[in-house]
Amino acid sequence: MNRRSFIVQIGIAILGIFFFGMYLYQPLNKERVDVAPVANAADLVRGHSPIFGPEDAPVTIVEFFDPACESCRAFHPIVKDIMATYPNEVRVVLRYAAFHPPSEQAVRLLEAARLQGKLEPVLERLLETQPRWAPHGRTPESVWNLLDGTGLDIARAQRDSLMPHIVGVLNQDATDIKSFDVKGTPTFFVNGKPLKAFGEQPLRDLVKTEVEAL
Template sequence: MKKQYLVITSGLFLVFLFVLGGYFYKTQQTKKLGFLAQKQTEIFVRKHSPTLGSDKAKVFLVEFMDPACETCSAFYPFVKKLMADHPGQIKLVLRYAPFHDGADYFVRILEAASKQGKYMETLEIMYQSQPYWASHHNPQPQLVWQFLPRVGLDLEKLKNDMNDPEIDKIIAQDLADAKTLNVMKTPGFFVNGKPLVTFGDRELQQLIESEIAEQYPR
């Protein structure tokens, strides 16, 4: 009985150490990223990064996204609602982390669409039509083209602009920044440099509202 008690106690102690270690690691990561946000702001926001929201906003929501990511698509309406609930206070910055096979193809479409001033419209139609072309078992990227005319794009120009070598540089830079920031999956969120440590819509809302309260004291 005593031996069994010692085994249980030892097991609980190991669990405690594991949880404590995880908490310590997350705390250190948050501090490290906070330092990067202060000293190297460009690692979060590059000149090429698409943005949505007021330039006067004090809360920057940086999202590392993959156009073929189902969770990114699911979170997009929630992010837009958060922005609508706090008008003028949040600026969304989109960064690329095309981790799915062939996802860089859709990044090319987005970047080409931006040359026609249709970036956000194209992103939204991609997310809306994602179930038709982004099956993880049998992705069919060519199917996205049947939805793009709804945005009013010049498709021939789009196809030409997709081959711009600058897009390769953009993808490479964003992936390098994602690696530095330890983004392992999408979407990866940062609010004024603070990472969303525990993933979830409620947690994201709490992090954003906490930063809003700090930046816009009443």
């Protein structure tokens, strides 16, 4: 075998290894982004669920959310940034997961604020003051004392928070938590597809995949 033939054969071998590696890589990459929706995905969005963003947006992020959860607080600006990135394509549906002791009262407050059209400012205030009303290891401050400047009629909200339909919201969301095997918060589904790995980047990647598929 002359030197030229030897070099050609080495080049062919290297190309073969390259293309074989690409063949192995593609299925793994496809598995990473191609996530199937959960079987009962239609039940992720209930008629009572608060919706942020366009009602008819083609990409739906469902967040199981505990207002007393520190991770939910940390993810809140991330979710808002995703909505700002895709203002016409993405909506967020909030599902309540009252895992922490102060959370039920906070959910009742949010639903009462919603009746007055004040859900968003009250939600922002609850997250801003979370260390005061949902602290770990010390007596919490009453959430009702932290609402000045939100425009909420507090006396009315306190009455409305006891309404039977709010109890129904809590009960239905608690049932769906079990149905979707939600163990912690925040738990996200994008167009019915669960995150395969928890984190900011997996959430952004799954949303981007769904938007680009439109």
